[in-house]
Every structure is written in C-alpha cells, then in structure tokens.
Amino acid sequence: xxxxxxxxxxxxxxxxxxxxxxxxxxxxxxxxxxxxxxxxxxxxxxxxxxxxxxxxxxxxxxxxxxxxxxxxxxxxxxxxxxxxxxxxxxxxxxxxxxxxxxxxxxxxxxxxxxxxxxxxxxxxxxxxxxxxxxxxxxxxxxxxxxxxxxxxxxxxxxxxxxxxxxxxxxxxxxxxxxxxxxxxxxxxxxxxxxxxxxxxxxxxxxxxxxxxxxxxxxxxxxxxxxxxxxxxxxxxxxxxxxxxxxxxxxxxxxxxxxxxxxxxxxxxxxxxxxxxxxxxxxxxxxxxxxxxxxxxxxxxxxxxxxxxxxxxxxxxxxxxxxxxxxxxxxxxxxxxxxxxxxxxxxxxxxxxxxxxxxxxxxxxxxxxxxxxxxxxxxxxxxxxxxxxxxxxxxxxxxxxxxxxxxxxxxxxxxxxxxxxxxxxxxxxxxxxxxxxxxxxxxxxxxxxxxxxxxxxxxxxxxxxxxxxxxxxxxxxxxxxxxxxxxxxxxxxxxxxxxxxxxxxxxxxxxxxxxxxxxxxxxxxxxxxxxxxxxxxxxxxxxxxxxxxxxxxxxxxxxxxxxxxxxxxxxxxxxxxxxxxxxxxxxxxxxxxxxxxxxxxxxxxxxxxxxxxxxxxxxxxxxxxxxxxxxxxxxxxxxxxxxxxxxxxxxxxxxxxxxxxxxxxxxxxxxxxxxxxxxxxxxxxxxxxxxxxxxxxxxxxxxxxxxxxxxxxxxxxxxxxxxxxxxxxxxxxxxxxxxxxxxxxxxxxx
Numbered sequence: 001x002x003x004x005x006x007x008x009x010x011x012x013x014x015x016x017x018x019x020x021x022x023x024x025x026x027x028x029x030x031x032x033x034x035x036x037x038x039x040x041x042x043x044x045x046x047x048x049x050x051x052x053x054x055x056x057x058x059x060x061x062x063x064x065x066x067x068x069x070x071x072x073x074x075x076x077x078x079x080x081x082x083x084x085x086x087x088x089x090x091x092x093x094x095x096x097x098x099x100x101x102x103x104x105x106x107x108x109x110x111x112x113x114x115x116x117x118x119x120x121x122x123x124x125x126x127x128x129x130x131x132x133x134x135x136x137x138x139x140x141x142x143x144x145x146x147x148x149x150x151x152x153x154x155x156x157x158x159x160x161x162x163x164x165x166x167x168x169x170x171x172x173x174x175x176x177x178x179x180x181x182x183x184x185x186x187x188x189x190x191x192x193x194x195x196x197x198x199x200x201x202x203x204x205x206x207x208x209x210x211x212x213x214x215x216x217x218x219x220x221x222x223x224x225x226x227x228x229x230x231x232x233x234x235x236x237x238x239x240x241x242x243x244x245x246x247x248x249x250x251x252x253x254x255x256x257x258x259x260x261x262x263x264x265x266x267x268x269x270x271x272x273x274x275x276x277x278x279x280x281x282x283x284x285x286x287x288x289x290x291x292x293x294x295x296x297x298x299x300x301x302x303x304x305x306x307x308x309x310x311x312x313x314x315x316x317x318x319x320x321x322x323x324x325x326x327x328x329x330x331x332x333x334x335x336x337x338x339x340x341x342x343x344x345x346x347x348x349x350x351x352x353x354x355x356x357x358x359x360x361x362x363x364x365x366x367x368x369x370x371x372x373x374x375x376x377x378x379x380x381x382x383x384x385x386x387x388x389x390x391x392x393x394x395x396x397x398x399x400x401x402x403x404x405x406x407x408x409x410x411x412x413x414x415x416x417x418x419x420x421x422x423x424x425x426x427x428x429x430x431x432x433x434x435x436x437x438x439x440x441x442x443x444x445x446x447x448x449x450x451x452x453x454x455x456x457x458x459x460x461x462x463x464x465x466x467x468x469x470x471x472x473x474x475x476x477x478x479x480x481x482x483x484x485x486x487x488x489x490x491x492x493x494x495x496x497x498x499x500x501x502x503x504x505x506x507x508x509x510x511x512x513x514x515x516x517x518x519x520x521x522x523x524x525x526x527x528x529x530x531x532x533x534x535x536x537x538x539x540x541x542x543x544x545x546x547x548x549x550x551x552x553x554x555x556x557x558x559x560x561x562x563x564x565x566x567x568x569x570x571x572x573x574x575x576x577x578x579x580x581x582x583x584x585x586x587x588x589x590x591x592x593x594x595x596x597x598x599x600x601x602x603x604x605x606x607x608x609x610x611x612x613x614x615x616x617x618x619x620x621x622x623x624x625x626x627x628x629x630x631x632x633x634x635x636x637x638x639x640x641x642x643x644x645x646x647x648x649x650x651x652x653x654x655x656x657x658x659x660x661x662x663x664x665x666x667x668x669x670x671x672x673x674x675x676x677x678x679x680x681x682x683x684x685x686x687x688x689x690x691x692x693x694x695x696x697x698x699x700x701x702x703x704x705x706x707x708x709x710x711x712x713x714x715x716x717x718x719x720x721x722x723x724x725x726x727x728x729x730x731x732x733x734x735x736x737x738x739x740x741x742x743x744x745x746x747x748x749x
Contacts, residue, residue: 010397010449017441018389021434025382032219037433039220043347045423050348052299052306055363059326060310060355061088062303063101063335067314074340078107078142084317084333085149091319092326098156098244100213100334100342100355103146103199104171110140147206156243157210159198161230171198174210174243176235177254188256188271190231190291191216211243215344215357216292223344223352225292226361228274228285229254241361242274242285244330248366252278259375270375285365286372286427294371294429296364301352302336308359310336332359373429381431388415389438396446408443412436488602493550494562494594494642495619496535497626498526498569500543501589509586518585519543525572533565534558538613544626548614551601559596559645563671566592566636573635592636593626595619596645617661624659625668628746632670633719640667650678652686653693654720656743665743685714696724697742704728 023029061084063074071080088094138144150157159171173196199210212230215223228242238246238254246252257273271291273284287293299307313333315321334355335342346352364370374380388411396404415435422428500522507515523545527537530547534555538546547565549558569590577587597618605611625637632654643651651669658665672678672686692707705728711721727744 011393013449014393014442014446017438021385021438025378034433038431041432046347050299058308058359059329059331060308061313061316061333062310063313066312070314077109078146082145082149087316089153091323093324094326094331095328096154096330098332099158102159103203104197106200107142110142143202147202150207155207157199157207158213158240161193161212161214162195164195167194169195172201172204173198177238178236180234186269191227192231209243209247211238211240213240221345223346225294227292229291241358244362245365250278252276257284288373289375295360296371297348297360301349301356371427371429377430384435392442412439488600491601492598493548494558494596495548495622497593497623498545499591499626503543506586526569529568530565533561559642562594563646570635590635591626591629593622594642595622595639596642634670638669643669648675650675658743658745660747701732
C-alpha cells in the first residue's frame with residue numbers, strides 16, 4: 001500500500017509540467033520563456049539546415065560605401081538612378097528590377113525649378129533665356145528621366161507601411177491586389193496599418209507595380225518572417241517580394257486560401273494560404289495566422305554571405321561590367337551601408353541587409369520551398385504534450401535511474417526527429433520548446449523526488465537497520481526500501497545464541513578497561529563472521545551474542561549460512577586463544593546454539609526503547625541448545641530442523657533431549673566440519689558412534705561397553721564419550737524399561 005501511494009505521488013509530481021504546458025498551449029497561462037525558447041530552437045534549426053549555396057538567378061546591386069564615395073551621398077539624383085536603370089534594362093538585359101528603397105519626394109537637385117522661376121520672374125522679358133530653359137527641361141527633369149527609364153519595363157517599386165497614430169500618408173499607393181469582398185465575410189488577422197510612405201506620383205504611374213518592404217519584427221527584435229499581404233483601410237496590398245514574384249510569373253491574381261470546409265468549423269476565420277491563380281493553375285503559399293510567411297534564409301547574408309552576388313551600384317552606373325553580364329537576372333537595388341539604416345537582426349546574422357531578406361523570399365517562392373507555422377500547430381502541440389506527459393508520468397516512477405534516463409533521452413530524440421521530419425519534408429515549423437521542456441522537467445522532478453524523498457527513505461532504512469544488518473544487506477535493502485519495514489510478522493528463520501565460556505573467571509582478574517577492550521575485540525571478530533554470512537545481529541547480552549538469519553532480507557539458505565558462521569566462529573576462537581596464550585591471558589571457550597523455526601520478527605519493545613528482534617518458541621529452543629553445548633562438551637549444538645536444511649556438512653548426533661518448555665524430544669547435533677574435510681578415520685569414528693547410539697537406545701549395555709571402548713581409542717579425552725560412560729553406569733542400575741525412548745530430560749534448565 002505504501003509503495004502504491006509513493007508511486008502515485010511520484011506520478012502526480014511528474015504530471016505537473018504537463019498541466020503547465022497545456023495551460024500555455026491553450027493560452028490560459030502563456031509562458032513567454034517557452035516562446036523565446038521556440039524562437040531559439042527555430043533559429044538554430046534554420047542555421048543548421050541552410051543550404052549555403054549561391055542563387056545565380058538573383059543579383060543585388062548594392063548602394064555600398066564605395067558607391068557613396070564615388071557617386072555621392074544618398075539620396076542620389078534621379079538622373080543617376082535613370083542611368084542605372086537604363087544600364088540594367090538596355091545593356092545588361094535583366095529580367096526584373098526591384099527597388100528596396102522608396103522615392104517619397106520629388107528630386108529638385110538639378111536646379112530646374114529654380115531656373116523656371118527665374119524665367120517667369122527676373123528674366124521673363126528675355127526670350128532667349130526662356131528658350132534655353134525649355135531646351136534644358138527634359139535633361140534637367142531628373143524625375144522625368146527616372147520615370148522614362150522605368151516606363152513599360154518590368155520594374156517594381158518599394159514603399160513602406162506605418163502604424164502612425166495620426167495616419168500620415170505620403171506618395172501614391174499601387175492598386176490593391178485583393179478586395180474585402182474576396183474574404184466572403186471572414187475576418188482573418190491580417191497585419192493592419194494606418195499610414196504609408198510611398199513613391200511620388202510620376203514614378204508610381206511609370207512603374208505601377210509596387211510592394212511594401214516591411215518585415216515582421218518579433219518581440220526579441222529579430223526578423224523571421226514577412227507579411228505577404230497587409231491591410232490598409234479595408235484593402236489589401238502585397239509585399240515587395242510577392243509583387244516581384246507575380247510580375248515574373250505572369251501577374252496571377254491573388255485570392256485567399258481557406259481550409260476545406262469539411263475539416264473546419266463554420267466559425268473558422270483564418271487563412272491557410274495565399275493563392276496565386278493564373279488560368280487553371282493555382283500556386284499556394286502557406287501562411288500563418290497573421291498571414292505571414294517565414295523567410296527561409298539561404299546563408300549568413302551580406303557581400304561575403306555566399307547566397308547572392310553583390311555588385312557595387314557605382315560600377316553599374318559607370319558601365320564597368322560587361323554587356324549582358326546580368327542577362328535574365330532578377331536584380332534588387334538596396335543597401336548594405338550601416339548609415340542608411342537597412343540592416344536587420346535575423347536568425348542568421350545580427351546586421352543582415354534588408355534587401356537580402358526580400359532576395360531570400362523571392363528565391364524561396366521561385367523554388368516553391370517556403371516555411372510556415374500551420375494554424376493547427378497548437379493542436380499538434382497539445383496532442384504530443386499529452387502523449388509524452390502521460391508516458392513519462394506513468395513510466396518514470398517504475399524505472400531505475402539508468403532506464404529513466406534512457407527513456408527520457410529516447411523520448412526527446414523522437415520528438416526532435418519528428419519535428420525535423422515535418423520541417424525538412426514539408427516545410428512545417430512546429431513547436432518544440434514546450435515538449436522538450438516538459439520531458440526535461442518531468443525527468444528532473446521525477447529524479448528529484450526519488451533523491452529527496454526516496455533517498456530519505458533509504459537513509460532512514462539504512463540508519464534503522466545499519467546496526468543490525470550487514471552492510472551488503474543494507475545495500476540490497478535500500479534498492480527497494482518499500483519492501484522492508486519494522487512491522488512484526490511470522491517467518492521461518494534460523495536463530496543463534498553464542499555465549500563465551502570462561503569469561504567470568506577472566507573478568508575477575510582483569511582491569512575494567514582491559515576487560516572492556518578484550519570483550520569489544522572478541523565481539524568485533526565474532527560479529528564480523530556473522531555479518532559475512534548475512535546474519536542480522538539482534539543484541540549483545542553481557543558475554544552473549546544473539547543473531548538470526550533470513551530477515552529483514554529474505555534469505556532462502558539461512559540455515560546453511562548460520563551453520564557456516566558457527567563453524568567459522570569456532571575457528572576464529574582458536575586464533576583468539578592462540579593470541580591469549582602468547583599474551584598470558586587465560587583461554588576462553590564458546591557455546592553456540594542454532595535452531596530453525598517459525599518466529600515473530602519485527603520492531604518490539606516499550607514506548608521508551610524498542611528494537612528489531614525475534615521472539616517465539618524457536619528462539620527459546622535456540623537459547624536452550626546454547627546451554628547444552630557445555631553439557632555435551634562441544635562448541636555448537638544444532639537442532640534437527642536446522643540440519644535438514646543444510647548440505648555439504650558432516651554431523652555427529654549428540655542426543656535426543658527434552659528441554660524446558662517443550663514436551664516433545666528433539667534430536668540435537670554437532671557440526672563436525674565440511675564433508676570434504678573429513679578424514680577416513682573420523683568417518684569411521686562417526687559410524688561407530690551411530691552404532692553406539694542405537695545400542696544405547698536399545699538398552700544393550702554390553703554392546704555399548706564394547707563400542708564405547710573402541711570410541712575411546714579414537715579420542716580418550718572426548719567429554720562426550722565420558723558423559724555417556726557415566727550415563728551407562730547409571731542406567732545399568734535400573735531395570736529394562738520398554739517405554740524409554742533414549743531421550744534425556746533437561747526440564748529444569
């Protein structure tokens with residue numbers, strides 16, 4: 001029950017990031033940090049997947065520092081721009097010219113207006129002067145020169161839209177590309193503007209095709225997209241890149257693209273695409289909910305960016321390039337000069353030329369490889385968040401730390417892979433930040449819970465059992481702490497009582513501190529043996545040690561381990577006595593009692609002091625057997641239940657006894673040694689002993705005398721044989737008793 005409760009607590013904690021992520025998706029609790037992280041991911045992915053190749057179709061004529069030094073400061077006289085346009089169309093034979101600059105004011109730099117004023121006023125009576133002014137008019141009318149250089153040629157002018165509170169306007173707008181009626185009553189969220197700065201009327205009439213060059217600046221100041229269509233006073237206008245693309249492709253009409261009605265609700269308002277229709281053909285450009293399209297940048301940008309060829313405008317005006325060098329090229333006139341303020345922060349550069357943003361957009365439209373954030377991105381995000389969140393919440397609490405890491409990493413890799421697949425295969429920019437954050441946070445919370453809460457449980461368990469249980473068992477226990485508790489339960493265990501023989505006489509002759517050191521050293525060695533054999537120390541009682549096997553860690557071979565520990569404790573005592581002889585300290589003996597049976601094990605005691613211990617009849621019998629070791633002159637006495645659960649040992653049966661508290665007789669044994677260490681002589685002695693016990697219980701005293709005499713030849717000083725010699729002498733005095741079972745009564749002990 002406790003394990004299940006902790007599991008659900010851990011699951012609930014892991015679900016917390018999912019709740020916040022879904023609140024973010026449904027805009028109930030927008031998290032700007034996730035949007036910022038999505039932008040960072042988008043920028044990194046864009047840089048990682050940029051082709052970095054040169055588009056030979058598009059050329060940028062750059063009003064650079066060199067041009068300003070050679071031609072003069074900006075704005076230039078329109079006669080120079082006319083010369084540039086004529087050079088591009090007549091000598092270079094370009095396919096299309098786009099201007100990423102605006103000509104909002106008339107050019108009076110030629111002085112023509114001043115001459116005309118003089119002709120009307122001061123020199124009105126001088127016909128020769130007036131005639132000369134009229135002859136110079138065509139040459140000095142720079143706007144006229146520029147307009148004639150654009151007239152009837154494939155040129156697209158640029159302008160800008162503004163959100164001025166006063167709605168200031170200047171210049172002449174081109175004709176709108178779409179009317180409000182085309183939306184059929186729907187109200188998509190177009191970017192809406194209140195003002196504009198456009199070209200003077202003479203130029204607008206000469207080049208009626210025009211487009212705005214406003215990018216979309218995100219909250220972090222970075223340009224990632226452009227609005228293909230924008231709204232001004234209920235009418236819709238196109239961007240510079242779209243206007244140039246339409247002029248290149250035969251001027252298709254512009255129409256809104258809505259999703260099929262069978263897949264959307266009647267209240268759905270958003271556009272799916274901008275559709276360009278020319279005859280029976282339709283070219284769809286995906287857009288987001290603001291009718292924006294992400295710019296698929298080709299490279300780092302600038303003269304050395306490697307995406308487009310840059311040529312100095314002054315070189316074009318001076319005709320330094322070979323004829324038809326730009327033949328059939330798309331040419332954009334713009335600037336990379338910082339002083340003209342057309343450098344933008346983009347995902348691929350902090351000072352990116354604005355003219356190249358349009359160049360990238362035209363390149364993408366020509367290739368049909370545009371990027372878009374689909375309107376269903378929120379649904380995609382919500383579904384994946386739910387699936388990933390539930391997977392991690394249900395799975396992580398069940399897994400080890402290593403497997404939890406593997407699952408989390410695999411999930412993150414799968415989500416990134418799916419996202420890249422949609423991006424590279426279909427040009428879809430789908431959210432990823434919330435999913436990555438969810439997976440990372442869920443993993444961190446899960447591991448933190450495991451460390452802070454479960455580690456505390458493990459530390460408490462280790463502190464609780466550390467003084468009783470061997471360290472290696474504690475290590476096993478803390479892996480699954482919920483499996484272990486101090487709650488009492490009945491269990492079959494093997495119990496040991498070990499008492500030091502001769503300790504009382506030693507204590508009478510030693511100083512307290514020396515005695516303390518002796519006892520501590522002795523217990524340390526014996527305890528070490530018990531722990532090496534996975535035994536649990538129950539308590540120290542004076543010069544007695546109590547231990548048991550099989551709890552709190554379940555140990556099927558508990559009887560075998562307990563007997564092996566008893567044998568090793570006897571060997572350890574021999575080494576201790578050797579040291580005592582060298583130090584002149586009296587030797588000591590040991591008495592061990594082992595019994596296997598059902599006991600109650602758990603936390604027991606009073607409100608003041610409690611301990612993890614065992615109680616029951618099997619415990620009492622083990623204690624009685626330890627006392628009998630002295631009676632039979634052996635170091636260890638083991639009950640028949642323990643013997644039956646062990647293998648690989650050679651035993652000597654000692655007797656059948658009835659101890660205090662038990663009505664039935666039990667057979668007791670002494671573990672001689674491991675079977676592989678028994679000599680043939682010892683095996684012969686044990687066989688003879690078994691025959692003796694049979695004769696003893698049959699009350700065949702003559703045969704007993706004969707067999708006992710042979711046994712004394714093997715070991716004349718063995719106390720066990722002397723004990724039975726005395727018993728035989730006593731039994732001879734009694735008449736034959738057919739009801740006697742051969743058992744010895746110890747009811748008073």
